[in-house]
Amino acid sequence: MKLILGIETSCDETSVALTRPNGTRVHQVTASQVEIHRPFRGVVPEIAARQHLALLPVIYESLMEKAGYDLKDVDLIAVTHGPGLVAALLVGVAFARGLAVASQTSLVGVNHLEGHLFSPFLGKKVPEEFLGLVVSGSHASIYQVRRDQIRRLNMNRDDAPGEAFDKVARLLKLPYPGGPEIDRLSASGDENAYPFKMPRMSDGSLDFSFSGIKSAVSRHVRRESARLFDPSGTLSSRGADLAASFQEAVVEHLMDRVTVYSREFPMPDLAVSGGVAANSRLREKLSEFGDREGVRIHYPENDVTMDNASMIAFRGAMVLREGRLPDDPFELDADPRLGQR
Numbered sequence: 633m634k635l636i637l638g639i640e641t642s643c644d645e646t647s648v649a650l651t652r653p654n655g656t657r658v659h660q661v662t663a664s665q666v667e668i669h670r671p672f673r674g675v676v677p678e679i680a681a682r683q684h685l686a687l688l689p690v691i692y693e694s695l696m697e698k699a700g701y702d703l704k705d706v707d708l709i710a711v712t713h714g715p716g717l718v719a720a721l722l723v724g725v726a727f728a729r730g731l732a733v734a735s736q737t738s739l740v741g742v743n744h745l746e747g748h749l750f751s752p753f754l755g756k757k758v759p760e761e762f763l764g765l766v767v768s769g770s771h772a773s774i775y776q777v778r779r780d781q782i783r784r785l786n787m788n789r790d791d792a793p794g795e796a797f798d799k800v801a802r803l804l805k806l807p808y809p810g811g812p813e814i815d816r817l818s819a820s821g822d823e824n825a826y827p828f829k830m831p832r833m834s835d836g837s838l839d840f841s842f843s844g845i846k847s848a849v850s851r852h853v854r855r856e857s858a859r860l861f862d863p864s865g866t867l868s869s870r871g872a873d874l875a876a877s878f879q880e881a882v883v884e885h886l887m888d889r890v891t892v893y894s895r896e897f898p899m900p901d902l903a904v905s906g907g908v909a910a911n912s913r914l915r916e917k918l919s920e921f922g923d924r925e926g927v928r929i930h931y932p933e934n935d936v937t938m939d940n941a942s943m944i945a946f947r948g949a950m951v952l953r954e955g956r957l958p959d960d961p962f963e964l965d966a967d968p969r970l971g972q973r
């Protein structure tokens with residue numbers, strides 16, 4: 633296999649890429665819709681789908697032109713078919729199916745979260761065994777990976793961590809997406825100013841839960857709005873304290889699960905991915921953890937941290953190597969809850 637075309641449209645990034653089977657990138661074009669969704673302080677699914685529809689053919693042409701390749705040079709088309717927003721996924725899947733049928737190229741549907749899971753290893757050797765933490769705007773899970781076996785150890789019961797960052801940012805009148813804003817503001821805040829109770833499941837499960845932390849922020853905002861915002865409506869230094877304390881609670885909750893699972897399944901490598909993997913406090917805590925426990929922490933490169941097509945191409949080639957057969961281009965469907973049941 634020489635070249636893989638990756639296509640990603642599961643949320644608010646339209647991305648296409650050409651990679652080698654080991655994930656080495658030939659070229660990637662990503663169009664972010666952040667500016668379009670910003671006025672709504674969150675992703676509007678219908679707008680996302682319409683944007684994908686308008687952008688995908690254009691960025692596909694631009695990818696092929698800039699990379700200097702043609703569809704006949706492509707051996708495999710890999711497309712995200714879930715989980716994600718159904719209307720958004722359908723655009724990528726329909727486009728990929730059309731290309732596959734027209735050019736008689738093999739097609740494979742890729743799980744978006746598995747794309748993130750392996751994204752730290754693009755162009756590198758994938759460790760035989762590792763733990764993976766995937767933290768994004770719609771999911772949070774820890775995985776145990778052993779060769780071609782992927783076992784999901786936990787998942788988020790309610791809000792995903794990125795979603796909690798975005799919702800809290802909205803409460804604090806900060807722009808979308810909230811994660812980078814809260815990350816930046818927290819540097820000037822006191823993370824111990826507001827104590828948060830750590831989520832605890834009544835059934836003792838080690839799933840993630842971020843909605844309690846988010847609701848606690850909402851209560852503080854209701855009670856002391858006058859202290860949190862200046863008269864002009866911008867966040868005060870007390871507001872920055874609340875943002876920093878919220879971020880600290882989210883990071884502490886993530887680190888608690890990472891610590892428990894890495895003691896239960898000791899492995900020398902931990903791969904951390906998804907949009908929230910960019911969080912600087914999380915990285916600080918993971919680095920302390922890695923030094924203390926002798927665990928190597930792997931992150932994706934910058935341009936494959938957010939949603940991107942290179943990780944989808946890489947994972948697509950991998951699943952075929954592991955023995956999965958290509959999908960029927962007349963049958964492959966979008967599945968918004970793929971792997972989540």
Ligand code: KG4
Pocket residue numbers: 643767768769770771793794795797798809810811812815906907908909910911912937938939
């Ligand atoms: O993985 P991703 O690009 O898209 C999904 O598949 O959901 O993740 C986007 C999420 C957003 O919720 C955004 O607020 C969050 O990642 N994010 C961050 C940071 N950068 C992006 N959250 C916390 N700290 C950051 N620095």
Ligand code: ZN
Pocket residue numbers: 744748768769906907938939
């Ligand atoms: Zn994602």
